[in-house]
Amino acid sequence: xxxxxxxxxxxxxxxxxxxxxxxxxxxxxxxxxxxxxxxxxxxxxxxxxxxxxxxxxxxxxxxxxxxxxxxxxxxxxxxxxxxxxxxxxxx
Numbered sequence: 088x089x090x091x092x093x094x095x096x097x098x099x100x101x102x103x104x105x106x107x108x109x110x111x112x113x114x115x116x117x118x119x120x121x122x123x124x125x126x127x128x129x130x131x132x133x134x135x136x137x138x139x140x141x142x143x144x145x146x147x148x149x150x151x152x153x154x155x156x157x158x159x160x161x162x163x164x165x166x167x168x169x170x171x172x173x174x175x176x177x178x
Contacts, residue, residue, distance in 0.1 A: 089109045092108075092128045093121075097170045098163055098164075103120055104116030104118050104149065108145075115146075116163075123145055147160060149162070150163065
């Protein structure tokens with residue numbers, strides 16, 4: 088269920104996010120539609136090795152996954168639509 092960094096998604100409640108993490112524990116998104124690439128993310132923490140700098144802008148703010156006890160980020164479920172840059176409402 089991996090997803091490429093920079094993919095934009097829209098949740099059923101209308102919120103939009105950008106994929107900034109894809110791992111065994113789910114897909115992490117940052118709220119809003121951002122221009123980010125795999126290259127921006129690789130080598131910066133998590134499964135990619137090394138700790139990111141404090142000012143690293145691509146930490147996930149929510150996870151596309153089923154909620155679980157002890158989650159430190161909002162788990163928004165598995166329902167979402169992949170949107171294109173043409174569908175983003177002007178972001």
